Amino acid sequence: MIKAGIIGASGYTGGELMRLLLGHPEVNVTVATSRKLAGTDVCDTHAHLRGLVDLEFQNVGAGEVRSRCDVVFAAVPHGTAMDIVPHLIDGKTKVIDLSADYRLRTDIFESVYGLKHKDPREAVFGLPELHPEVADAGFVANPGCFPTGAVLAAAPLAKAGLISSVVFDSKSGITGAGVEPSQTSHYPNMAENVQAYKLTTHRHVAEFVQELSRLDNSLTNISFTPHVVPSIRGILTTSHIFTREKLKLEDVRSMYEEMYADKPFVRVIKGIPSLGAVRGSNFCDIGFEVDRHNNRIVVVSAIDNLVKGASGQAIQNMNIMCGFDEIEGLWNAATFP
Incomplete structure (x- = not known):
């Protein structure tokens, strides 16, 4: 069983990560961060997780999250992840960034987003169907x-x-x-x-x-x-x-x-x-x-x-990076109608 952390867990993608990981037999979410909501129950914000998730939001640094987790999802706004990711990558912890900060070549990112990139490192583009190199990656940039x-x-x-x-x-x-x-x-x-x-x-x-x-x-x-x-x-x-x-x-x-x-x-x-x-x-x-x-x-x-377009794809990448079956925790039918 591995431990997962979610940085920026109060938004839609954070809530969806927790919902999907509830059904994953190999993963426990142990850290969920939010600066604004620190000290409050996760379920006060994500009401659909009531009775299923027993966590409080914490306001802790990226380094502490890394030290307590085997895999970390960064679900923060564009332009913010570049301040966080350098404190997560240590060669052991698997890191999946759901922002746009590492999806593009640095010069293209700066041109498109109008921001100076503070951490121009490369990440594997996490579209697993086209990027088999996800399997050997320690750091993946989830696609838009x-x-x-x-x-x-x-x-x-x-x-x-x-x-x-x-x-x-x-x-x-x-x-x-x-x-x-x-x-x-x-x-x-x-x-x-x-x-x-x-x-x-x-x-x-x-x-x-x-x-x-x-x-x-x-x-x-x-x-x-x-x-x-x-x-x-x-x-x-x-x-x-x-x-x-x-x-x-x-x-x-x-x-x-x-x-x-x-x-x-x-x-x-x-x-x-x-x-x-x-x-x-x-x-x-x-x-x-x-x-x-x-x-x-x-x-x-x-x-x-929110699933294949964000949190589900992030978990699909995590599965591949960690050597789990690609479909683990994700092999679920749609909610129809």
């Missing part, structure tokens, strides 16, 4: 929620060098904006409404480019527009993938099924994925149709942004 669904949707065609351009259109639940209320999460603004934002400038594009260009370094024509929809959880991404040649549906299906044959959390389905089929689970469902008149493949992916 939008890139997870989008990159998995396009990866087989990118790997085959068949994409000339791709346009990602994503619809995200409100929890993607975090636990702090905002105009985009205020009920009167969101009920019966859909809001597009950052039409051409969303910072996750850098992760799309980084990961898809790893598979095909000639692929640079990548566009993305996100929307917020009146749903609590989930990201549905419609990928308009324009190909260099005409493809048959059977050929596309073969590429996807071959690439994801041994990837337990990617389900290549016949039909159109839905958020209801993945809600609360670590699965990414992928479906597609071929538009042969326009050399276009329409690929739809569905994930839960």
Whole structure:
């Protein structure tokens, strides 16, 4: 049994980490930090954990968390993790950062996020389906929620060098904006409404480019527009993938099924994925149709942004890093309806 710590445990991702780790037979959460809520019961904030988690939030330094844990999840805002991670890494403790601070090359991070990076070390990009090196890593940067669904949707065609351009259109639940209320999460603004934002400038594009260009370094024509929809959880991404040649549906299906044959959390389905089929689970469902008149493949992916898009994927990475079965603690059906 290993001990896990969560730094920044009061938000949605912290609560989701604790919920999922309750079902993990090899892990106990022993430290949950929050500066604002130190000394209060975790269950006063995460009411869904009442009777299941007996912890108080603590305000302790990263070094102390490291000394008390075998694995540490850093669930803190962008720009904050770089102050914490250097005090966690000691060559023994496994560290998984859920912020954006270590996902990108330092110069790209500084350009995209407008911050000077204080700790320009490299981390393995924690998309396990594309990065087998997670198994040997001591430090992993968990991907963003939008890139997870989008990159998995396009990866087989990118790997085959068949994409000339791709346009990602994503619809995200409100929890993607975090636990702090905002105009985009205020009920009167969101009920019966859909809001597009950052039409051409969303910072996750850098992760799309980084990961898809790893598979095909000639692929640079990548566009993305996100929307917020009146749903609590989930990201549905419609990928308009324009190909260099005409493809048959059977050929596309073969590429996807071959690439994801041994990837337990990617389900290549016949039909159109839905958020209801993945809600609360670590699965990414992928479906597609071929538009042969326009050399276009329409690929739809569905994930839960708090699970496969954040906390579940972090636990998937932890499992691989620690030598556990990849599906341990995560092999659960979605909560439908």
